[in-house]
Amino acid sequence: DSGVTQTPKHLITATGQRVTLRxxxxxxxxxxxxxxxxxxxxxQFLIQYYNGxxxxxxxxxxxxSAQQFPDLHSELNLSSLELGDSALYFCASSVxxxxxxTFGSGTRLTVV
Amino acid sequence: GQNIDQPTEMTATEGAIVQINCTYxxxxxxxxxxxxxxxxxxxxxxxYNVLDGLEEKGRFSSFLSRSKGYSYxxxxxxxxxxxxxxxxxxxxxDDYKLSFGAGTTVTVRA
Numbered sequence: 001d002s003g004v005t006q007t008p009k010h011l012i013t014a015t016g017q018r019v020t021l022r023x024x025x026x027x028x029x030x031x032x033x034x035x036x037x038x039x040x041x042x043x044q045f046l047i048q049y050y051n052g053x054x055x056x057x058x059x060x061x062x063x064x065s066a067q068q069f070p071d072l073h074s075e076l077n078l079s080s081l082e083l084g085d086s087a088l089y090f091c092a093s094s095v096x097x098x099x100x101x102t103f104g105s106g107t108r109l110t111v112v
Numbered sequence: 113g114q115n116i117d118q119p120t121e122m123t124a125t126e127g128a129i130v131q132i133n134c135t136y137x138x139x140x141x142x143x144x145x146x147x148x149x150x151x152x153x154x155x156x157x158x159x160y161n162v163l164d165g166l167e168e169k170g171r172f173s174s175f176l177s178r179s180k181g182y183s184y185x186x187x188x189x190x191x192x193x194x195x196x197x198x199x200x201x202x203x204x205x206d207d208y209k210l211s212f213g214a215g216t217t218v219t220v221r222a
Binding site: 088102106 | 145152153154155156157160199201204207208209210211212213214215
């Protein structure tokens, strides 16, 4: 157990639907990062939060949004889902912006 | 932005040594990381280099040359359990996020 908790582990949903992925960082970690990993692509950076504030944004689609709450857990919201959104979504956390990452076990999203 | 290149696949024999190269071009460099990822699982941290030279950690070593934009991960005394994808990642100077290469799939054969 890495200490980073992601729920749910698996999610199957239909096109056009909206889902929420949840991440609880390791105790004491202030930074949360979201990544998408598709079969034919590597880890693609989506967004970063530090102590509740958005700090960096990657190629995140407008249909996707995220936030980090006062208790430091984070949620990634994916809406108007398309088949191409099927992927593994990883959350990672670190002590501060300069720290190395610890990854959660991921949420496997399948859009049918 | 970051541009990170590493070979797609490598195959080696149990007990042998394999070297995975990584080249990068970056607008701001603040460290290079190597992660191991088994299929369908989370990446796990292997090594970190921020200064030039070799870092050794048991059977794994990582080397960095900042002037050449080059790193390698050396896996010694290969075991079957080392069959996995190895990800090279560069940390950005401004926002500290990690940008990952596509990964190198290493297959260890008996």
